Amino acid sequence: MEPFKNPAFFYQLFQGIPEAAAVLDDHDRVITVNRRFETFFGYPCAAIRGRYINDLIVSDEQAREAEAYSRIVLSGTPLAVNAIRTHADGTPLEVSISARPIFLEGKQEALFVMYRDISDQVILLDSVDIHIWYLSGPDTYGAINDAHARFLGRSKGEIQHHPIETAAFRDGNREVFSSATEITEERWAPRADGARRLLKITKKPRFDREGRIKYVVCTARDTTEEREQENSLRLLSSMVERSADPMIRTDANHRITYLNPAAEKHLGWTTGEVRGKSPGIFNAEEQAQEIQQEILETIRSGQTYQGRLRNRRKDGSTFVAQIKISPITDRQGQIIGYVDIQHDVSADQEELETRDLLLKEVQHRVKNNLATVVSLLSLQATQQEDSSVTGALEDARRRIEAVLTVYESLHQESSSEEVRLSRYLEEIVRKLRDSFDSSLAFSFHWDQREITVDSSTAIALGMIVNELLTNAVKHAFPRQDQTQGTVDVFLETPEPGETHLLRVRNNGAPLPDHLEPGGAGSGLGLTLVQSLARKVRGALAIHREEDPCFAITFPAVLPGVSAAPTRASQQDAHHGPE
Numbered sequence: 375m376e377p378f379k380n381p382a383f384f385y386q387l388f389q390g391i392p393e394a395a396a397v398l399d400d401h402d403r404v405i406t407v408n409r410r411f412e413t414f415f416g417y418p419c420a421a422i423r424g425r426y427i428n429d430l431i432v433s434d435e436q437a438r439e440a441e442a443y444s445r446i447v448l449s450g451t452p453l454a455v456n457a458i459r460t461h462a463d464g465t466p467l468e469v470s471i472s473a474r475p476i477f478l479e480g481k482q483e484a485l486f487v488m489y490r491d492i493s494d495q496v497i498l499l500d501s502v503d504i505h506i507w508y509l510s511g512p513d514t515y516g517a518i519n520d521a522h523a524r525f526l527g528r529s530k531g532e533i534q535h536h537p538i539e540t541a542a543f544r545d546g547n548r549e550v551f552s553s554a555t556e557i558t559e560e561r562w563a564p565r566a567d568g569a570r571r572l573l574k575i576t577k578k579p580r581f582d583r584e585g586r587i588k589y590v591v592c593t594a595r596d597t598t599e600e601r602e603q604e605n606s607l608r609l610l611s612s613m614v615e616r617s618a619d620p621m622i623r624t625d626a627n628h629r630i631t632y633l634n635p636a637a638e639k640h641l642g643w644t645t646g647e648v649r650g651k652s653p654g655i656f657n658a659e660e661q662a663q664e665i666q667q668e669i670l671e672t673i674r675s676g677q678t679y680q681g682r683l684r685n686r687r688k689d690g691s692t693f694v695a696q697i698k699i700s701p702i703t704d705r706q707g708q709i710i711g712y713v714d715i716q717h718d719v720s721a722d723q724e725e726l727e728t729r730d731l732l733l734k735e736v737q738h739r740v741k742n743n744l745a746t747v748v749s750l751l752s753l754q755a756t757q758q759e760d761s762s763v764t765g766a767l768e769d770a771r772r773r774i775e776a777v778l779t780v781y782e783s784l785h786q787e788s789s790s791e792e793v794r795l796s797r798y799l800e801e802i803v804r805k806l807r808d809s810f811d812s813s814l815a816f817s818f819h820w821d822q823r824e825i826t827v828d829s830s831t832a833i834a835l836g837m838i839v840n841e842l843l844t845n846a847v848k849h850a851f852p853r854q855d856q857t858q859g860t861v862d863v864f865l866e867t868p869e870p871g872e873t874h875l876l877r878v879r880n881n882g883a884p885l886p887d888h889l890e891p892g893g894a895g896s897g898l899g900l901t902l903v904q905s906l907a908r909k910v911r912g913a914l915a916i917h918r919e920e921d922p923c924f925a926i927t928f929p930a931v932l933p934g935v936s937a938a939p940t941r942a943s944q945q946d947a948h949h950g951p952e
Contacts, residue, residue, distance in 0.1 A: 394489040402444050416462030431459040435531045447473045456517035468496040505594035512547040527566025550577045550590050572598045622714040642688030658686035673699050693720045793832040796820040802836045806843050814859040823867040834906040841899045842878040842924050850882025879923035
């Protein structure tokens, strides 16, 4: 007997189908199901024979859609759709449904339906942020992924196999179906939260064996941020092109990739002439290599470099530029290049140099005038017979000499406005030692951090040291006890942000108990010290316990704080320079 005429053969064939399969009558009732159907949906064949298939594996949410499919197939039309069906325990199942009528002797007698598990494919499609859906017709959705459903703010079941309501996803569909060609277009579409988003939509037809369109696969990618970035870049590019300041773009290796028109005009090179070269070709400083290394270390650490440099043009001429070099980063924060903005400050620099020259000239004249006053006071003091008058003139001379020392320091420094405090105080101590007819040992000590201060601060601190040392010589040591006497000045400059400390101590007679800053027993010298301490925003204190001394604290927020090697200098009558 031929196997095709044997019902057992067809039964075995039916049971061997790898997908869940069911044979339904022309009223959608179960005639039989295969083993795969039993395991996939959780229903034994004997328990569901004669029952409506939609009552078994279709949820209330999917009922209307399932009835529409049934009508299509019962009308004699094959159907292939993706849908959600339900397991006996209520678990939703993503399936691809293929249904076709069975005809016997020209009459439709039954329906053959297969359900293929597409959960894995759905998981993959739902894991991407790109919208994916297909069109079963120009105005009708097929299946969609989660990204598209989220965008529309509805469930898949509410959208799949329903009419397309959003114009951005409907317009142009008929053109694809009629022309059978792929199209890509950008359209603005409203998101569920009301925000308008720009989507790049691609619609690609898929054909059956006869060359007819089966469905159209659509994808959409949100390009709103890209468009905004393009607009920002376009605006930035326009600003760069029109900027009056030279701007240089370099890559991640700090090699030139672009000069804006202002840079080409100002420097004399074109982008093509310098592309791929280091911006160091513009550096005209004597220590160009060291400066370029400092720049690289700064910007490669993600920081912005700012400073003034002397740059060179193509014709060899130079100019002073205020430069600002900043890193350019991508979305991940990785440095992808740098932008160097330069501003020609040659005129400003010349003005500053002229002002500095004039200031130095004024300071020089003040220094000479003060030196004249000091000489006159010294001469006048030698001609006085009254010791009190002589002492007063000497005190005045020493005070003016403290001011004079500042101007001498300014004359020696490269800056016309700032003084290195340690060097200045050291010189004050030396001059005071030389001015006293005394065998006392004077010492100045300072620690590892050098600071520079403006001239007014230096004058105030110098006069404080002058007053306290003069006071020690006059009152702490009787003339016969000076051979073992010491007077020490300490400048302690801690870490940036902390308070500086200036201490003056001696090993002479202890301080009187009644002596307090601002107290009734304060003389002119102590009153002057207290006033000068306030001028530098500091405070005067008198310590009498373990380490008796005068202590002046003043804030560390002073110009030009910088590190320097540890140094301590001793200048006394026996070992200091004469």
